[in-house]
Structures are given as structure tokens and as C-alpha cells.
Amino acid sequence: MGRAGGDIVSVMPLQGIRVVDMTHSWAGPHCTRVLADYGAEVIRVEFPGRLCMFRGGRVEDQAYDKQTNWYQINRNKHSVTLDLNESLDQGLLKDLVKCSDIFIENSRPGVLEKFGFAYNDLVKLNPTIVMLSMSAFGSYGPYTKYCAYGAVMEAVGGIQSLTAYGPDGKPQRICEMDVVNGVGAANAILTALLYREESGEGQRIDFSQTEFPTHALIGEHLLEHSINGSHRPPQGNRHHEFAPQGCYPCLGNDEWVALTIRCEEEWRGLCKALGQTGWLNNNELAKPEGRQHMHAELDAEISTWTRQRSPKDAMQLLQSHGIPAAAVLDVSELDSDPHLQAREFFLTEEQPPGQRFMGMPFHLSGIPEAVHWRGPDLGEYNAELVTKVLKRNEEDTPSFEAEKLCTAYD
Amino acid sequence: MSKQALSNIRVIDLTRFIAGPYCTKLLAGFGAEVIKIEMPKNGDGLRNVEPFYKNEQGVEHSIPFLWFNTGKKSITLNLKSSQGIEIIKRLVKTADVLVENFSPGVMMRLGLDYETLKSINPKLIMASISNFGQSGPYRDFKADEIELQALSGLMDNTGAPDMPPLAAGPALCQLTAAMHSHAAILMALLQRNRSGEGRYVDVSIMESSMEQIENRINTYLLTGKVSKRGPHIFAPWGLYGCQDGYVNVISAPFRHWENGAEIFEEPRLREHQFQHLRERVQHRQEIDALIQPWLDKKKKQQVFKAGQEKGLSFGFLANFDEVLDSPQHRERGFFKSVEHPAVGAQLFCDAPFKMSATPWHTAASPRLGEHNDVIFGSVLGYSDEERRQWAAQGVI
Numbered sequence: 001m002g003r004a005g006g007d008i009v010s011v012m013p014l015q016g017i018r019v020v021d022m023t024h025s026w027a028g029p030h031c032t033r034v035l036a037d038y039g040a041e042v043i044r045v046e047f048p049g050r051l052c053m054f055r056g057g058r059v060e061d062q063a064y065d066k067q068t069n070w071y072q073i074n075r076n077k078h079s080v081t082l083d084l085n086e087s088l089d090q091g092l093l094k095d096l097v098k099c100s101d102i103f104i105e106n107s108r109p110g111v112l113e114k115f116g117f118a119y120n121d122l123v124k125l126n127p128t129i130v131m132l133s134m135s136a137f138g139s140y141g142p143y144t145k146y147c148a149y150g151a152v153m154e155a156v157g158g159i160q161s162l163t164a165y166g167p168d169g170k171p172q173r174i175c176e177m178d179v180v181n182g183v184g185a186a187n188a189i190l191t192a193l194l195y196r197e198e199s200g201e202g203q204r205i206d207f208s209q210t211e212f213p214t215h216a217l218i219g220e221h222l223l224e225h226s227i228n229g230s231h232r233p234p235q236g237n238r239h240h241e242f243a244p245q246g247c248y249p250c251l252g253n254d255e256w257v258a259l260t261i262r263c264e265e266e267w268r269g270l271c272k273a274l275g276q277t278g279w280l281n282n283n284e285l286a287k288p289e290g291r292q293h294m295h296a297e298l299d300a301e302i303s304t305w306t307r308q309r310s311p312k313d314a315m316q317l318l319q320s321h322g323i324p325a326a327a328v329l330d331v332s333e334l335d336s337d338p339h340l341q342a343r344e345f346f347l348t349e350e351q352p353p354g355q356r357f358m359g360m361p362f363h364l365s366g367i368p369e370a371v372h373w374r375g376p377d378l379g380e381y382n383a384e385l386v387t388k389v390l391k392r393n394e395e396d397t398p399s400f401e402a403e404k405l406c407t408a409y410d
Numbered sequence: 411m412s413k414q415a416l417s418n419i420r421v422i423d424l425t426r427f428i429a430g431p432y433c434t435k436l437l438a439g440f441g442a443e444v445i446k447i448e449m450p451k452n453g454d455g456l457r458n459v460e461p462f463y464k465n466e467q468g469v470e471h472s473i474p475f476l477w478f479n480t481g482k483k484s485i486t487l488n489l490k491s492s493q494g495i496e497i498i499k500r501l502v503k504t505a506d507v508l509v510e511n512f513s514p515g516v517m518m519r520l521g522l523d524y525e526t527l528k529s530i531n532p533k534l535i536m537a538s539i540s541n542f543g544q545s546g547p548y549r550d551f552k553a554d555e556i557e558l559q560a561l562s563g564l565m566d567n568t569g570a571p572d573m574p575p576l577a578a579g580p581a582l583c584q585l586t587a588a589m590h591s592h593a594a595i596l597m598a599l600l601q602r603n604r605s606g607e608g609r610y611v612d613v614s615i616m617e618s619s620m621e622q623i624e625n626r627i628n629t630y631l632l633t634g635k636v637s638k639r640g641p642h643i644f645a646p647w648g649l650y651g652c653q654d655g656y657v658n659v660i661s662a663p664f665r666h667w668e669n670g671a672e673i674f675e676e677p678r679l680r681e682h683q684f685q686h687l688r689e690r691v692q693h694r695q696e697i698d699a700l701i702q703p704w705l706d707k708k709k710k711q712q713v714f715k716a717g718q719e720k721g722l723s724f725g726f727l728a729n730f731d732e733v734l735d736s737p738q739h740r741e742r743g744f745f746k747s748v749e750h751p752a753v754g755a756q757l758f759c760d761a762p763f764k765m766s767a768t769p770w771h772t773a774a775s776p777r778l779g780e781h782n783d784v785i786f787g788s789v790l791g792y793s794d795e796e797r798r799q800w801a802a803q804g805v806i
Contacts, residue, residue: 004612013597072628152725158733162579174578190596195415203767215762217580220477226757326557331630339548361618362594365610
């Protein structure tokens with residue numbers, strides 16, 4: 001049975017789709033991870049002259065094949081090494097484009113053009129190719145040549161201005177622009193694939209890594225600002241309407257529980273859970289405005305109660321009184337979380353067997369979920385690319401000299 | 411209007427609030443016909459959520475509703491009436507996708523579980539979005555956004571190390587689930603093209619949100635190391651004060667740092683311990699102290715441009731006036747004026763990404779029940795008499 005029920009079927013959603021993955025860092029590779037996890041054949045093209053930053057900063061002892069985050073972000077993919085300064089390798093990439101469905105890149109606009117792999121070049125090789133470019137600010141505009149990592153997209157996009165411990169606090173980062181952009185880019189490709197299957201037409205997607213998370217995360221807040229001329233400042237862990245809401249200290253070091261009271265019923269539940277009969281009889285506190293007014297006093301009492309309990313005990317007790325409450329889990333607690341275990345969320349790598357990995361972000365009935373293999377060794381697919389995919393002679397197999405490899409940190 | 415990618419897809423949208431509606435907004439913007447089912451009189455609960463247009467409460471005035479429902483059709487239908495359920499089933503026969511985000515178990519109680527709907531339309535894709543998924547011990551737990559951020563591990567990794575975990579300002583978990591639901595539905599449609607069959611989709615907001623910290627979870631699974639909220643692992647890599655706000659100083663791409671650091675007019679930054687990232691991460695405070703005096707003398711735009719001209723990923727913290735007025739957004743037409751009968755012409759973020767052959771389109775969100783006549787009449791073929799009767803009975 002699949003995790004969402006139904007008998008296992010053999011046809012993966014993206015079966016038969018080949019992806020040329022020219023991306024590096026996180027957002028692009030996250031996009032192609034989503035495609036690979038659901039059945040696409042993703043061929044990651046790597047430049048030996050500057051390895052992806054997720055291959056780390058050392059080349060000794062093949063350290064680039066032993067990076068844990070590489071294993072996760074590039075699982076279920078293949079790796080080939082190509083140096084586009086060499087005409088043989090350019091030719092191999094052209095042949096690969098001819099027999100692929102998707103071409104995705106996240107270089108600065110203009111870089112691939114230099115090597116003859118702009119969209120106009122690709123359609124000559126393959127008229128129905130779908131090309132997605134995911135640069136920091138999009139393929140045109142005054143910022144187009146600027147580069148940005150997630151921190152910059154979050155700040156320049158305005159997203160970061162909504163998160164702080166209070167209205168005047170220093171803005172804090174949220175997790176995680178690269179993943180938001182990766183999923184968004186995958187959805188752009190899936191949309192283009194559906195259209196191609198219906199119409200036979202490929203197309204080009206201009207994906208700005210600043211625009212997408214702005215749209216996804218703060219579209220409603222920008223609309224508020226443009227309509228009403230202002231917007232709500234950061235609230236910390238409080239809620240603009242519901243009260244009390246907060247993150248309360250529990251038994252132990254750095255242990256916390258979050259809770260929210262959204263209605264009178266939940267408020268009465270909280271009074272009972274905490275044994276605060278005095279609150280129950282206070283008419284002012286029956287209303288959210290009254291509780292907002294007394295928020296600091298309520299927080300102090302709630303903290304006294306939570307400090308005597310573990311986050312999970314507090315969560316269970318509050319939930320049993322019908323209150324939205326949650327232990328603040330760290331990554332080790334996610335690993336051992338009974339809910340995730342009951343849902344068999346984590347996956348065990350098939351080859352080599354045994355290592356546990358994150359599961360899938362969503363479940364389709366009848367569709368198997370698997371980490372077939374971890375992020376591949378550098379150039380692991382070079383021979384197959386040439387002989388099996390491109391059906392060329394073995395001597396065209398690309399190779400790299402280990403002593404000439406450079407990292408993104410050099 | 412240009413052709414659109416999903417114009418032959420019909421979606422029945424039983425979602426409310428955020429996670430479902432942002433997913434179906436994305437489908438609608440690329441051409442799917444999204445038919446939003448709302449309760450008569452009050453509609454989607456989001457219609458009662460502030461902020462409101464000019465701070466005047468009203469069923470057509472909720473700004474979140476106006477944002478999350480662009481391009482959809484709205485019909486009213488009382489799902490607590492047996493006639494309402496019959497009408498939904500008739501609509502299911504004509505649909506490609508049904509999306510819902512009720513509490514787990516509600517669709518079963520309504521007689522609209524997947525097995526029933528599949529028997530009506532075997533090609534239907536049904537997506538259920540819920541806080542914790544359709545199974546497991548937390549299934550029936552209550553949660554608002556902050557609880558979702560707590561249980562998915564995001565909150566423990568947000569904020570300052572000497573402070574409590576911090577909730578993200580945006581509804582990050584619900585929106586992350588929306589994006590993954592969008593992916594799931596598109597995947598299921600592609601799979602249907604290959605197999606001819608519909609699918610059931612289970613999206614847990616908790617699980618899909620965990621993707622946001624995939625590296626941190628994965629590092630724990632592989633090494634046992636627990637990451638916490640704190641500064642970025644690289645240095646410098648953060649938000650610094652300057653004369654008129656905050657700026658990002660990011661020392662990457664790393665190969666550009668050595669030359670780029672000249673802008674700080676601080677010769678000591680050339681010393682060997684600041685040259686390679688390996689050493690820089692050991693000298694965070696020293697670097698911060700060396701760059702801050704220059705930043706204190708400069709404005710946001712100066713720092714941003716100076717760094718970028720050296721090839722470095724510098725930025726600035728934009729406030730919303732600056733975002734709405736951004737020269738980059740202007741040239742790319744990222745904001746678009748959309749006319750709505752109740753609130754007039756307002757500025758919306760337009761395309762989330764630009765597709766050359768099948769572009770995005772932002773159309774106004776629907777008024778409550780705006781499409782009753784066309785859907786109940788033209789699409790489903792019910793008579794005027796039936797519709798009048800149902801309206802009187804509170805069915806529609």
C-alpha cells in the first residue's frame with residue numbers, strides 16, 4: 001500500500017521525463033530533487049572547475065563525495081561532469097538537450113548564453129524543450145545581473161520585515177527561501193509539462209527568486225499595504241487577534257510549548273487546564289480584547305504552569321482540553337516523533353541500504369516513495385550518459401582530473 | 411487573453427482560509443477553472459478575517475480573502491443539506507480535481523470520501539490538506555499557524571540563540587503546504603496522463619513544512635548533530651545596521667570576497683585570517699567590528715550597490731513602500747492593478763513566475779455566490795425553478 005492508500009502502481013508521475021540540471025547551490029537542486037523524487041530522470045551537470053558549494057570546500061580524500069547535505073538535496077539524481085570550455089563536452093550537452101524534456105539553470109543571466117545554451121539555442125536542438133531559468137531577480141530588469149543568496153532575496157523582497165521579536169526588534173530570518181523557490185520552480189516546470197503534453201509546445205520560464213517568495217509569503221500583506229497604506233508590524237510570538245498566544249518555557253533547558261486561544265471555548269479550556277477558576281469568572285477575560293490587555297499577566301501565569309512540565313506533557317494536557325498547543329520540536333525530536341513514526345514518514349535508503357532520510361512532502365495513493373540512492377558521486381553517470389543515454393562511443397566519456405578540481409570556496 | 415496552461419482543468423475547491431486557497435489560486439492563475447464552494451450567507455471563514463478594505467468589515471472586504479481567491483468562481487452550497495451533497499456529486503462527475511482542507515474525517519461524514527467520489531468519477535484527483543495528515547496520533551490535534559511551526563521544527567530554528575524560538579511572521583507552514591499541494595495536484599494530473607487513473611493526495615502541513623529545514627533534519631539523521639537557531643554558519647553572512655536601516659553583507663560568491671572587501675576601506679581585512687572562509691568563521695566578531703564603521707557611514711542603497719558591483723551578494727532590508735516602488739518590480743510589471751466591484755482597482759502581486767507561452771493572469775476574487783447562475787444553470791443544467799426553491803430552503 002502507498003502511504004496515501006491504494007495499491008502500488010508502476011507508473012511514477014514523472015516517468016519518462018529527462019531533466020538536464022545545470023543548477024548549483026540549494027534552490028535549483030531542491031527543485032530537481034522534487035522532480036527526481038517523483039520519478040524524473042535528473043542528470044546533474046557539474047563543472048569540475050568549480051564544484052557546487054554543497055560539495056564542500058575540500059577535494060582531498062574525495063571529500064566532495066562525502067557531504068551530508070549533498071546526499072539529501074541530490075538524492076535520486078545522476079551526476080555527470082562537463083566542462084563547457086571544451087568543444088567535446090559542449091557537443092555532449094547539445095546531444096543531451098536533444099533527448100531531454102527539461103533544461104533548468106540558475107546561473108547569472110547571460111552566463112549560459114556565452115556557452116551557446118540560451119533558450120534560442122536550445123529550441124534549435126529541441127523544439128519542445130521546457131527551459132527554466134531561476135536567477136536571483138529574473139532575466140531582465142535593472143537588478144538582473146545582481147546575485148543573491150536567500151538572505152538577500154528575503155530582505156530585498158520585503159519578506160524579512162515581518163519577522164521580529166516585536167514591532168521594533170531586529171528582523172530575523174525565516175526558513176527557508178531556497179526551499180520555497182525550489183518548490184515554486186518545480187511547480188512551474190510541472191505546469192509547463194502539462195501544457196506540453198496537451199499542446200506539443202515547449203516554452204521558457206523566467207523565474208525570479210525574489211518575486212516567487214514575495215508572491216507566496218507576503219502577497220496578502222503587500223496588498224494590505226497598497227490598499228490601506230500600512231500593514232501590521234511584527235508581533236513576535238503573539239497574534240494580532242487571538243490571545244493569549246505565545247511560546248512558553250518548559251521543564252529543562254531550551255524546552256518550549258506554543259499555544260493559542262482563538263475563542264471563548266478554548267479560553268475556558270485553558271482556565272480549566274491551568275486550574276485558574278478566577279479567570280473563568282472574569283468577564284473581561286472572556287473577550288479577546290480583555291485578554292490582549294492582560295497578555296503579560298496571563299503569560300506569567302501560563303509560564304509558571306508550563307515550567308513544571310515537559311513540552312510534550314503540556315501539549316497533551318492542553319490538547320485534551322481542546323486547546324491548540326504544540327511542543328517546540330528540535331530536529332532530534334522530529335526523528336523520534338511518534339506521529340511521524342506512525343505515518344512511516346522517514347525513508348530508508350535502498351542503495352547502500354540502511355541510512356534514513358526525510359520522507360516525501362506529500363503522498364499520492366498508489367505511488368511508491370523511495371530514496372533509491374543518496375546524492376551521487378561526482379561524475380558517477382559519465383559513462384552511462386555517453387553510452388546509454390546518448391548512444392555514443394565510449395571514448396567520448398567525459399573525465400576530470402582529481403588534482404585540477406576546484407571548489408566553490410577556493 | 412493568451413492561452414493558458416491549465417485551461418482544460420476543472421477544480422472543485424472546498425478549501426477555506428489559507429493552505430487550500432493559495433494552492434487553488436495558483437491553479438486558477440494559470441488557467442484552471444476553480445469553482446469555490448462556500449457556505450450560503452457567510453462564505454469562506456476568511457471573508458471575516460481582518461484586515462479589511464478601509465478597515466470596514468464586510469463579506470467582500472477581507473484583504474486576505476481578496477488576495478487568496480483571485481481568478482476563482484464562487485458558488486454557495488450548504489453541505490449540511492442532502493441536496494447540497496447531491497449537487498456536489500453532480501459537479502464531481504465533470505471535474506478533474508477536488509481539493510479540501512476540512513479536519514480529517516469531515517469529508518467521510520459528509521459522504522464525500524475518496525472511495526465514494528472515485529466511484530462517481532474514477533479519473534478524479536482528490537487532494538486533502540490537513541494540519542497533520544489523515545492518520546497518526548496528532549491527526550485530530552488542534553493547531554493554528556504557530557503550533558504548526560512548533561511541531562514541524564521550523565520554530566526551534568528561527569530567532570536569536572539567547573531568545574525563545576520565534577514564529578515566522580508570514581503563515582509559513584500553511585503557505586508551504588499550499589505550494590506542495592499545488593505540486594501534488596500537478597504531479598497527479600501528469601500521472602493521470604500516463605495511467606488514465608485518478609489519485610488520492612494526502613498533504614500534511616507538518617510534513618510538508620519540514621522540507622524547509624531539510625538540511626538540518628538530514629544532518630541530524632546522518633551525523634546526530636542538532637542545529638538550533640543562531641547565526642549563519644558562514645561569515646560574514648548576515649544583517650547589519652547602517653545609516654538608514656539594515657543591509658545584508660554576504661561574503662559570497664566566496665571568490666569575490668578578497669577584492670570585494672576593499673569597499674570597507676579597512677586594510678586589516680586583508681590579513682590572512684580573513685582571507686579564506688575557513689578562517690573567517692573563526693573570527694566573526696573581529697570581522698563585524700571591522701566592517702561596522704564603514705556601514706555606519708553609508709545608506710542602504712549605497713551598500714547594496716557597492717557590494718553588487720564587486721560581484722558580492724549584498725542586499726538591503728526593504729520596507730513595503732520600497733518593495734511597491736522597486737525599480738526591478740516596476741520594469742518587470744510584478745504589480746498589477748486589478749478591479750474588484752466592492753473595493754475598486756487595487757495593486758496585486760501579479761505572476762509568481764513568467765511563462766512565455768502560457769502566462770499567468772490575475773483576475774479579481776469572486777463575490778460570494780457570484781457564479782451560482784452560470785454553474786448551477788449552464789454547467790449543471792438545473793432549472794430556474796429548482797434554483798429558486800433551493801435558495802428559499804437555504805441549500806444555495
